[in-house]
Amino acid sequence: MDSMQSQPPRPRLSLGPILYHWPREQVLDFYAEMLETTVDVIYLGETVCSKRRLLRPEDYWELAERVVAAGKQAVISTLALIESDGELKTLKRICADERFLVEANDLGALEFLEGRPFVAGHSINLYNQRTLSFLVARGLKRWVLPVELGRETAADLLAARADGVECELFAFGRLPLAYSARCFTAYNRDLPKDDCRFCCADYPDGLLVATQDGEPFLALNGIQTQSAGTHNLLPSLQEVTRMGVDLLRISPQSQNTAGIIDVFAACLTGDMDLAAGMSKLRDWTPSGLCDGYWTGQAGIANSPMERQL
Amino acid sequence: MELVCPAGNLPSLKAAVDNGADAVYIGFRDDTNARHFAGLNFGDKQIREGLKYARDRKVKVFVAVNTYAQPSGWSRWTAAVDRAADLAVDALILADMGVLDYAAERHPNLNLHLSVQGSATNPAAIGFMHRHFGIRRVVVPRVLSLAQVANLIENVEVPVEIFGFGSLCVMVEGRCLLSSYASGQSPNTYGACSPAAHVEWRDTPQGQETRLGGVLIERRGHGEPAGYPTLCKGRFAVEGEIRHAIEEPTSLNTLDILPGILAAGVSAIKLEGRQRSTRYVSQVTRVWREAIDACKRNPQAFRPKESWHQTLAQVSEGAQTTIGPYHRPWH
Numbered sequence: 001m002d003s004m005q006s007q008p009p010r011p012r013l014s015l016g017p018i019l020y021h022w023p024r025e026q027v028l029d030f031y032a033e034m035l036e037t038t039v040d041v042i043y044l045g046e047t048v049c050s051k052r053r054l055l056r057p058e059d060y061w062e063l064a065e066r067v068v069a070a071g072k073q074a075v076i077s078t079l080a081l082i083e084s085d086g087e088l089k090t091l092k093r094i095c096a097d098e099r100f101l102v103e104a105n106d107l108g109a110l111e112f113l114e115g116r117p118f119v120a121g122h123s124i125n126l127y128n129q130r131t132l133s134f135l136v137a138r139g140l141k142r143w144v145l146p147v148e149l150g151r152e153t154a155a156d157l158l159a160a161r162a163d164g165v166e167c168e169l170f171a172f173g174r175l176p177l178a179y180s181a182r183c184f185t186a187y188n189r190d191l192p193k194d195d196c197r198f199c200c201a202d203y204p205d206g207l208l209v210a211t212q213d214g215e216p217f218l219a220l221n222g223i224q225t226q227s228a229g230t231h232n233l234l235p236s237l238q239e240v241t242r243m244g245v246d247l248l249r250i251s252p253q254s255q256n257t258a259g260i261i262d263v264f265a266a267c268l269t270g271d272m273d274l275a276a277g278m279s280k281l282r283d284w285t286p287s288g289l290c291d292g293y294w295t296g297q298a299g300i301a302n303s304p305m306e307r308q309l
Numbered sequence: 310m311e312l313v314c315p316a317g318n319l320p321s322l323k324a325a326v327d328n329g330a331d332a333v334y335i336g337f338r339d340d341t342n343a344r345h346f347a348g349l350n351f352g353d354k355q356i357r358e359g360l361k362y363a364r365d366r367k368v369k370v371f372v373a374v375n376t377y378a379q380p381s382g383w384s385r386w387t388a389a390v391d392r393a394a395d396l397a398v399d400a401l402i403l404a405d406m407g408v409l410d411y412a413a414e415r416h417p418n419l420n421l422h423l424s425v426q427g428s429a430t431n432p433a434a435i436g437f438m439h440r441h442f443g444i445r446r447v448v449v450p451r452v453l454s455l456a457q458v459a460n461l462i463e464n465v466e467v468p469v470e471i472f473g474f475g476s477l478c479v480m481v482e483g484r485c486l487l488s489s490y491a492s493g494q495s496p497n498t499y500g501a502c503s504p505a506a507h508v509e510w511r512d513t514p515q516g517q518e519t520r521l522g523g524v525l526i527e528r529r530g531h532g533e534p535a536g537y538p539t540l541c542k543g544r545f546a547v548e549g550e551i552r553h554a555i556e557e558p559t560s561l562n563t564l565d566i567l568p569g570i571l572a573a574g575v576s577a578i579k580l581e582g583r584q585r586s587t588r589y590v591s592q593v594t595r596v597w598r599e600a601i602d603a604c605k606r607n608p609q610a611f612r613p614k615e616s617w618h619q620t621l622a623q624v625s626e627g628a629q630t631t632i633g634p635y636h637r638p639w640h
Contacts, residue, residue, distance in 0.1 A: 081481055082431040083457055091433070108433035111440075123484055125428065125497065127377035130407030134441075148486045148495055149379070156380035178485040178541075180555075181452035181634050188547050188554055193640040209554050210546040211525040217545065218487075220554065225480070227490055292493070298522045299490035 008244040010268050013261060014041035014168060016251040017077040017103075019176065019221055021200045024054040030252065031063055035070040037258050038265045041247060042067045045077040045094070047105055047121075049183070049222040050087045051196065057094055064100050073101070080105040080123045081179045081223065101141070110138065117141040122170055123179070127153070129160035142166035144249065147175050147231070150296045151239065158244055166246035172234070172260060172281075173251025174206060174219050175227040175299060184220040204254035205286055216287035217300075227299060229290035234277050235305040236294055237267055256284040278309040310575055312601055313371070313470065314594045317349040317583035322359045324591040325368075329598025332369035334402060335359065336500075336583065340382070341389040342373045343404075343426055344583040345500030360396060369399035375424035377405045377483075377497045387411055394419050400446070403427070404483055409442040422446040425472070426496065428483035432464040439467050446470055448579060450482045455566060455635040459573035468576035474593060474621065475581020477561040477633050479541050487540045492522035503539050510535075519543070562621055562630035564600055568608040589624045596620050
């Protein structure tokens, strides 16, 4: 009985912001479907490219109201790379809205969010306990571990965190690996960024980059470079639960996101075994699974736990 | 406008000082700095000698402690900060908020610069770092256009340093994990991009192959020139076509826009290349010293000399140079 009581609660599931440029109708349909899932937290907003304006902050706020009405937490995510005055102005406006929690994805957002509760996204470089304490003193309530960090650093930070501060892991999705001023999707179409024609809309899960021997390697998503492989922490579900991780983030993909959420939820409650879950996830990902970062290897690698399943 | 030159070792430091650097930047011999390569960087003896050499000639010495500390290695980073403070270096170049917080609290008189690895690209980000850590300079990532740099300078209290010459890092520095995705080690965690221990070269019937962490990042015809295998400058297959999907193997060279850089109010111009030879450091420092002096004397009439371009071309990685992000069409 004692050992049961000392178990940390199961991690909740979150849905990350949509990283791709999907048509407005698809986005609205997607969220209508997501409201029906068991996911606890939904992040909303454009985090990759400020030229994508099919939905505006007002649209995301309206969606956020519906998320709250469905009994879930809504968090507004902000752009990961802020360069222009226009981007900064939008960022400031989003950060000034106090109805919803905001996720900072650039240092600039920290300036506008200071003194209010906020979430630090995975592109904020929070690598150690002093950075964590510093940001907690500024209002941080939750942080998403930078994706290249693994279980050792996660465990050290979990042990050092203050009460009430939550740790979220990027648990499923193509890994956001880098940001640039250059739009790589446009570059590969030989289009200048200023005349990109929103060609990223043609790749609802990113544009695949393979090695010259045909292995899927990266996915280009505008100014963001992602992994081709889908990072997946399902094999480590028991470990992350034991460690006291609070949230597991599922990053939206164009197909089967609701099914992926169901797999995670069912594996967390024990209603589905990991092997069955893995088999479904393998069928639903465009270029295979990886989880090397979690065990301290290259991100592209597969851990022994993953290989066994 | 200050000329800030790279020094991977003591001979390079002396070469930079002798050829007209206003400041040199160096690193300690471990993973606390972002040029963590075997045989590079400074031990105690070299650093004392280097400091004396530079100071005797009124050249400043900056120390870069610009990787990100994880809990298991934290004391290495604080020790590096303390050591730089003990040496009374002219500036400490930091990236990590926790390390900045430590340095600002423990050594309030130490001159702190925000490293390019700190990923600050806008006035709000720079303002945040200035307000909390009192940074006295910011080195901005190589993603802003010259117009954006000029606008930034108008909107921040902190002097701005930019990269003027050397390798072209296409991604926002400090937030690029491509290297660790293939190799397990990144500039942030280990202090090197595409670390040499993970690089393999193979001669195959299809051509010369370069692999990073086992991933094929380049295959070139026999006899084609091979640069340092940086992942983002490799050739890959995109929709059936083999191409440089991210960037060509070019170097950054901003000589042609130097008057614009000066007019924008840039406080310091940094040359990249702590991993390069002493000869490289001598030559690029000499060219840039001459160019900056000529530009300051008469910006309207400034035209880069052909001999400068020739000298820089000889030491550039890859045959081509580019103005890169400073030039809007690059985007």
